[in-house]
Amino acid sequence: MFLTGFAALAVMPLLPVAARDLDGVGLYPLVAGAFVAASLLGGVLGGAWADRGGARRPLTAGVILSVATLLVSATSTTIWQLALGRFTDGIAAGLVAVSVNAAVGQSYPDHLRARVLSLMSACWILPSLAGPPLAGFVATRWSWHAVFFGLAGLTLIPAVAAVLLLRGRPGQPGAAREPARPGASVRRPALPAALAVSVAAALTQYGVTAWDVRHVVCASAGVALLVAFAPRLLPPRTWRAGAGLPATVLLRALTSGAYFTLEAFVPLMLSTARRVPGTVTGLAFTGAALTWAGASWVQGRLHHRVQRHRLVAVGAAIMAVAVAVAALCTVPAVPAAVAVSSMVVAAFGMGLATPSLTLLSLAHTPADRQGYASGALQTAQNLGQTLVLMVTSAVFTALSAASTHQLPSFTGAFALLMLPIAGAGCLAGRTRIMVADRQRAAGQPVAEADRGM
Incomplete structure (x- = not known):
């Protein structure tokens, strides 16, 4: 996870440079979106694979594929080769992300899962501080090709470790398998x-x-x-926010879509409409990564004190405050640097909500289907990013065409983000864990009467 975060945060600032160098600026949106689009496919493949034989093999395949795809990008001579490299890297990232979540569900007892996920988030702290500036230094001193080659070399370490350490181990660590129930919300x-x-x-x-x-x-x-x-x-009844796993998956789509769209538009506003130096924008990403990790650490220590669905609601409320701050910064009298705080505050809300939704999905799912649940979450996250960003971008483009100033366009975009966040806050109660859900996830017999926890 540490090297995954390092690669993600180092590559993104270099993509515009690479597109310009390859005479493919017009296809930059495709290059940037190929990773997210392919993660959908990788998440589905990884979830089904993890359910069939445990998380070991898809995790190994994901890290090995990451090395190969980084080499494809590193040797790019055309913009289409770079797009192919980013697409296949997205498949690898989807395999790794789903496998890690499935491994947490299959390998750790319930009382340790929250702390394991907070540790995963902490793995992004150092990459957020060192990744972008180090990648920028290498690209300036040598070339962006060297950054991809270096990342491939670093990623080779977990690839070799996965092959050597996980080889020959049992695929599913002793999880009791419960027969599928009639009408179960898993397919x-x-x-x-x-x-x-x-x-x-x-x-x-x-x-x-x-x-x-x-x-x-x-x-x-x-x-x-x-x-x-x-x-x-997605699970049946997802779009209707059916109680349990369907609502959990839907809230992952809503919160992720709102956050990553905010993360796309705040830097755009800072660099174009408010003319803020690039160093300030970089601080926004660093601060967001730190507060996300800090919030994840907090939720890991609230395991027995606060119900998970309440943490999701609190996270959504904090994100609403962040979007309001971003919208306020479209007023010229407000200092532009205040918009940086909107990303930092929103990341704190996501740090509470995202691990909580992962734990809720595991609690709502039988032990032999937790790979599917992890894949559904990954799919929902990518779908949420795609759909919310698509609608917001369409509104932004239309408002930009109708106005001579950019700031009103950003105001409309940020106002639109309130809708998915409000939906997540209102529907958080439908993700509530019942006793039967916890028993089912552990493979234990389910009592006739369920009592809420």
Whole structure:
């Protein structure tokens, strides 16, 4: 997880430089969106694989594939090769993320899971401080190709460790398997549906960057594919916020979509409309990573004191405050640097909500289907990012075309983000853990009468 965070935070600032160097600035949205789109496919593959034989093999495959994909990006001579490298890297990242969550559910008792997830978040602290400046130094001193080669060398370490240390170990550590119940809200996703949704995500992210025939056709095709195939990758009743796992998955989509869209638009506002130096924008990302890790540490120590669904509601409320601060910064009289605090505050809310939703999904799911639950969360996270960013970008583009000033466009974009956050806060109670959920996840017999916890 440490090297995953290092790679993610080091690569993102370099993509515009690489696109410009490869004469592919026009295809930059596709390069940037390919990673998220492919993570959908990787998450579905990893979840199904982890359920069949444990998290060991998809985790090993993910870290090995990461090395190969970084080498593809490092040797890029065209923008299309770079896009291919980012797409395959997204598949690897999806495999790793889902496998790690499934491994936590399969390997650790319930009272340790929250602290394990807080440790995962802490692994992003040092990468947030060192990753971007170190990558920038290497790219300036040598080239952006050298950064990808260096990351491939670093990622080789966990790849070798996974092969050597996990080889020959049992796939599923003694989890009792409970037969599927009639009407259970778990189903196996189809690979063609996952592939269609990944393609749809890439089309929509590319399509909303401009208002011409080609972009509109791409966006329309992407939306049509999402409507047709996305429900097949999620638990039944997800869009209706069915109690238990469906509502948990939906809230992951809402919170992730709102946060990562805010993370995209605040730096854009700082660098274009408010003309803030790039160092200030970099501080926003560093501060956000630190507060996310800090909030995750806090939730790990509230395991027996606060119910998980209440932490999700508190996290959503904190994110609403952050969006209000970002909207306030569109007023010229407000110092531009105040917008940095919006990302920091929103990250604290996500640090409370995201691990809590992961733990809730494990509690709502039988032991032999926790790979599916992890895959559904990953799919929902990427779908939320795709859909919320798509709608917000469309509103932003329309307002920009109708106004001579950029700040009103940002005001409309930030106001729109209040909708998914408000939905997450209102629906948090539907993720509540019942005694039967906890017994079912542990493979224990379920009593006839459920009592809320």
